[in-house]
Amino acid sequence: MPAEAPIDDDREALRAERAHLAESRAALRRMREHAEGLSADTAADWVSRQILEALLDQRVAALADHPDTPLFFGRLDRDAVPGEDDELPATVYVGRRHVHDGERGRPLVLDWRAPVSRAFYQAGPAEPMGWRRRRRFGFQGGELTAFEDEPLDGRALGPSAILTQEIERPRSGPMRDIVATIQPEQDAIVRAGLPVSVCVQGAPGTGKTAVGLHRAAYLLFTHRERLARGGVLIVGPNRAFLAYISSVLPALGEVRVDQATIDDLLGEPTAAEDARTAALKGSARMGEVLRRAVWAHLAKPAEGLVVTRGAARFRLADHEVRETVAALRGTTRYGAGRAMLAQRLAHRILVQMEQRGGAPDDRVQDQVARSQPVKRLLDQVWPKLTAEQVLFRLLSDAAFLASAAKDDLTGEERAALLWAKPYRSHRSAKWTAADRALLDELRDLLERTPSLGHLVVDEAQDLSAMQLRALGRRCAAGSATVLGDLAQGTTPWSATSWKEVLAHLGQDGEVTELTTGFRVPGPVLDFAARLLPHVAPGLAAPRSLRAGAGSLDVRAVDDVPAALAPAAAEKLSLQGSIGLITADADVPACSDALTAAGLAHGVLGADSGGDERLLVVPATLAKGLEYDHVVVAEPAAIAAAEERGLARLYVVLTRAVTSLTVLHRADLPEELAP
C-alpha cells in the first residue's frame, strides 16, 4: 500500500520548523548586512572599482529575502551513524539559496542546486540515496503553514498533496518557479551536465519551459566561472512570452540571464511574405546556396602584382596570385580569407626582398599588405562583401541565383525566391523574417559568429532549419537545451523530428521525453488530445497528473460574442487568471463585447505581457502561456485561420489549469469528435 503523504499540521513540529525559518531569515539578514558592508575601495583603478561595485550590488541583490517566498521548502533526514565522521548533518533543509550561520559556518539552508540537494528531488522507494525521510513544506505567502512527510523506507509513495496544491494555486501575473516541487524526471534534465545538449519533447504543460529555466539557473550555479565568459541566453517565441517567464530566473537568484526572441537576435523583419516562400528560404538547402553565392565573388586575377619600394620593384605573376588565392579559397571565413590573402601576397614579396639581400621585418610585411597595389588586387579578386549585398544579388539576379543554386533548387523554386519587384539597392531592400536568417548565415560566412556558453531554446519546433542554424552558431562552442512539442508546431516549416532539429543546430544530444502533464486537468487534456492523431500522428497521448480535476464545458450557442461576457463573468466570480482565446481576427469584436458588458479586461499584444486578470488573447499568441480559466471562442474559426490551424487549436485548448469553456456556433472541427 502506498505510504500516505498527509499534509501534517502537527503543532509542535510546525513550531520547531517555524523557529528554523526565523533563524534562517535572521542569518540571511546578517549575510546581506555583511555584503552591504563590503567596500570596493580596495580596487586598484576606477574601472576595477566599477566592476567590483557592480559585483557587490549583485551579491546584495542575490541575498535579498523576499517575504512572500519561502526560504526553504524541503528537508531531508537520515539516521546519524555513530562514529561516522561526516561533514553532512543528519538533517538538511533545501531552499532557494545557501544560508549559513556566520559564526559557526553551520549550513541552515542548502541551495537546491547543490549536489546534496539532488536527493530531495530524486530519492524514492527504490533508491533512498542514504536518507530516511523527505519533508515538504506548505507555505502561504512567506508563512510556513503545513508539511508533508514521505518515508524513504521502500514503501511506494502516494501523490503529493503539496504538489497538487502548488499547481492549482490561482495564478496572477507572470510565471512562477517550481523549485519546491521539481519532479524526478524533470530534475534529471535540469541537472544534466553542461557539455551535454538536451532536447526535450513534451506534451502541453509537462513543464518544459519551467525545466529549461531551472536548468539555466542550475548551470549558472554549478559552472559559474565557465559561463561568466560566454553567458546563457533564453530564446522564446515572442515578447509576450518572454515577459511571462521573465520573473522566474530572478526569483531563483539569477539576474544576469538574457532573454531574446529570434527577431531580437537576427533583426526585426521589415517585410512580410507568403508562407511557401518563407518555408523555402528556411530550408537547410539554402545553406549551400549561400555558401556558393559568397565564394562566387572571387574573381580570376587579371594581372599579377607589382609593388614598388623606393627604387625597387617587386613582381608576382598572375599564376602566383592565382595559386595563393586557390590555397585560401574556402579554408576560412570569407572576410578572414581576404585579410590572409593580403598577408600572404605581402609575404611572397618579402621573400623576394630577402632574396635580393634585404632584411625586411614584420612591419614591412604589414606595410606591403596595406599598400595600394595589394588593395587594388584584393578589390578585384577578393572583393569586400556585406551579407546584404550578397542576398540582394541572389534575390534580384536570376542568373546569379541559378549559378549559386546549382541542382539544390528547382527552376520553380528559384522563380519563387526572386523578388517580383526588385528593390533599387541592398540599402533600400526590405527583409522578411526568413531573409533575416539568410543574412545571418551570410554574415557568418563572412565573419565567424561569436558563441555563447549555453542556449535554452523554447518552442523550438517552430523554428526553420535556417533559424536553427543561426542559433547553432551562437552555441557552437557551448551547448543547448532545446524544448518543444512536435504537436504544437504551427509554422509551415515546423519540425517533424528532434534529431533533425539537433542536426540543424549542429549539436549532438539526447532526445528525452516528459510525459506527465501538470498544467492541464484530465478531462480537458483528453478533449484536446483528440486532435493529436491529426497534428502529430507519431506522438503518444499525454497523461494528466490531475486525472479527475478541473472542468470542461463545451457549449453550442447562437451568438458567440453575446455569450462571451456571461462566460467571462462566470469565471470572474472564481479565483485566478482568465484567458479568453479567440481567432486573431475576432479579437476586436471580443474586446468590444466585454467592454459593452462593462467587464474590465486587457488585450494581449505581441509586445506586452498583459497584467489584467481578464485578458483577451489572440490565438497566435497563446503558445507557452496559461490561465486558471480559459474560454475559447469558436474553435472552427481558429482552425480555419491558418495552414496548421488544428495544431493552433491544440495549443489553445491546452492553456487551462482549472477550467475550460468552449463556446461555438459553427460546428466543432470534426477532428474533435470523440
Ligand SMILES: Nc1ncnc2c1ncn2[C@@H]1O[C@H](COP(=O)(O)OP(=O)(O)OP(=O)(O)O)[C@@H](O)[C@H]1O
Ligand atoms: N514539478 C512541477 N511542480 C509544480 N508545477 C509544475 C511542475 N512542472 C510544471 N508545473 C507547472 O505546470 C505548468 C506548465 O509548465 P510549463 O509552462 O513549463 O509547461 P510546458 O511543457 O512548457 O507547456 P507548453 O508546451 O504548453 O508550453 C506551469 O504552471 C508550471 O509551473
